[in-house]
Amino acid sequence: MSKRIALIAHDQKKDDLISFAQDNKAILEKYELVATGTTGKRLIEETNLDVIRMASGPLGGDQQIGAQVTSGHLNAVIFLRDPLTAQPHEPDVSALLRVCDVHDIPLATNKSTAQLILLSFQQLK
Numbered sequence: 001m002s003k004r005i006a007l008i009a010h011d012q013k014k015d016d017l018i019s020f021a022q023d024n025k026a027i028l029e030k031y032e033l034v035a036t037g038t039t040g041k042r043l044i045e046e047t048n049l050d051v052i053r054m055a056s057g058p059l060g061g062d063q064q065i066g067a068q069v070t071s072g073h074l075n076a077v078i079f080l081r082d083p084l085t086a087q088p089h090e091p092d093v094s095a096l097l098r099v100c101d102v103h104d105i106p107l108a109t110n111k112s113t114a115q116l117i118l119l120s121f122q123q124l125k
């Protein structure tokens, strides 16, 4: 079964995630991709990748991704969060990071780690 990866970025990190996805398009298109609302919209428009969109993060999208982690439907979460800006939905952000640790799901919060996850998935396949 194809691996399923979540892609999420806070506003200040969305450009970074888009360029990461463009650079890794050949790898990412082998996986099922899920994203929060606005991140997913930009990914679809700017990279042409197939992405299943959840609600926007502040409207519960992080919780929807977290539920998929909990139910065993995600193999990795790439979440370029903004460490310099307070988020109105900080509890949701923390909860998502937490369930990844509870369920031992690979979690990247910066591009370098995200790259390592994709490279290791390529090696493992």
Ligand SMILES: O=C(CO)COP(=O)(O)O
Binding pocket: 008, 009, 010, 011, 035, 036, 037, 038, 039, 040, 055, 056, 057, 058, 061, 062, 093
């Ligand atoms: O806020 C987010 C993650 O916490 C991301 O949500 P959007 O992709 O809808 O901007």
